[in-house]
Amino acid sequence: MATENASLLFKLYCLTVMTLVAATYTVALRYTRTVLTEMYFATTAVCITEVIKLILSLGMLARDTGSLRRMLSTLHEHIIRSPKELLKLSIPSLVYAVQNNMAFVALSNLDAAVYQVTYQLKIPTTALCTVLMLNRSLSKLQWISVFMLCAGVTLVQWKPVETTKVQVEQNPFLGFVAIAVAVLCSGFAGVYFEKVLKSSDTSLWVRNIQMYISGIVVTAVGVYVTDGAHVMEKGFFYGYTLWVWFVVSLASLGGLYTSVVVKYTDNIMKGFSAAAAIVISTVASVLLFGLQITLSFISGSILVCISIYYYGLPKQNTTTIEQVVTEKSKQPQEDV
Numbered sequence: 001m002a003t004e005n006a007s008l009l010f011k012l013y014c015l016t017v018m019t020l021v022a023a024t025y026t027v028a029l030r031y032t033r034t035v036l037t038e039m040y041f042a043t044t045a046v047c048i049t050e051v052i053k054l055i056l057s058l059g060m061l062a063r064d065t066g067s068l069r070r071m072l073s074t075l076h077e078h079i080i081r082s083p084k085e086l087l088k089l090s091i092p093s094l095v096y097a098v099q100n101n102m103a104f105v106a107l108s109n110l111d112a113a114v115y116q117v118t119y120q121l122k123i124p125t126t127a128l129c130t131v132l133m134l135n136r137s138l139s140k141l142q143w144i145s146v147f148m149l150c151a152g153v154t155l156v157q158w159k160p161v162e163t164t165k166v167q168v169e170q171n172p173f174l175g176f177v178a179i180a181v182a183v184l185c186s187g188f189a190g191v192y193f194e195k196v197l198k199s200s201d202t203s204l205w206v207r208n209i210q211m212y213i214s215g216i217v218v219t220a221v222g223v224y225v226t227d228g229a230h231v232m233e234k235g236f237f238y239g240y241t242l243w244v245w246f247v248v249s250l251a252s253l254g255g256l257y258t259s260v261v262v263k264y265t266d267n268i269m270k271g272f273s274a275a276a277a278i279v280i281s282t283v284a285s286v287l288l289f290g291l292q293i294t295l296s297f298i299s300g301s302i303l304v305c306i307s308i309y310y311y312g313l314p315k316q317n318t319t320t321i322e323q324v325v326t327e328k329s330k331q332p333q334e335d336v
Helices: 008-034 042-065 068-080 083-109 112-134 140-158 172-198 204-234 242-264 267-289 295-312 318-330
Strands: none
Touching: 008 083, 008 112, 008 242, 008 267, 042 068, 042 083, 042 204, 042 242, 068 204, 083 112, 083 172, 083 204, 112 140, 112 172, 112 267, 112 295, 140 295, 172 204, 267 295
C-alpha cells in the first residue's frame, strides 16, 4: 500500500494542505458571495474550474507518460476511440456540476462554519451509496457514528447562528436545501467514480480527463441555460476579482488533490482534517463575518467532530478475536 510507504512528514503535509484548502475555500467563497459589490456568475466560476482541472490533469498525464507522443496516443485511445467511456463519465460530471453550483447557493445563504459542519452529511450519504453500489458493509461503530453525525448537524441547524458583519439578504432554509442536494450529489458521484476506476486498469488521470471534458460541456450548458442572457450582456468574467480567481484556484486544487489524499492518507487522518477545517472555518467566521456562536452550534460541532473520528477508525478483526477465545476455551482450566 502506498499509504504505508509514505513518510510521516509527507502524510502531515497532505493533511495540512487538505485542511487549509477545505477551510480556506469555504471562507473565501463565503466572502465573495456576501462582501463583494459586483456579484459574479457562479455558473461561470464552476465552468472555469473544470477547464483548469482539465489543464492540470493533462499536465499530470504528460508527466506520467514521459513524452508528448505517448500522451497524444493515450488520449486518442481513451478519448477519441472510446466515446462510451466519455458517456459513462458524463454521469458524475453532471452530478458534480450540480454539487458545485449548490455550494455557491449554500454559501450565499449560510455562514462558512455552519456550511462546513453541515456538509459533513456527505459521510452518511457516501456510506449509503457504498453499501448499495459497492456491496460493502459498515461496522456497528460506523453506523452509530453516522447517527451521531446527523444529531450533531441537527443541533447546529436547530437555532440558526447570526452574523453581524454580513448585510446581504440571506435565506437559511434555501442554504440548507442546497447543502442537502450537494451532499447527496457528493455521495453518489464519489462512489460512482470509484466504481468506474476499479472496473478497469485505466489510469486516474485519464479518467479525470474524461470526466472533466464532459464536465466542461455540462457546465457550459449550465451557464447558457441559467445566466446566458446576463453573460451576453455583461460578459463571461463580469465581477471577477482576485478573490474570485482565488476561489476558482482553490476549487481546482481541491478537486485534484483529493486523489493524492486518498492514495497517501487514511480515514483517521481525513477525519482529523475535516475536524480541523471546521475549527478554522469557525474562527475565521467569527473574525471576518461576526459569527455569534451559540451553545447548540458548539455542541453540534463537537458531536460532528467526534463522529468523524469514530467513523474513520479501522474495523476490528473479530475473526482473530473469536479464534483466540475459542482456543482459550479449549485449554484445560488450572485449579485455583
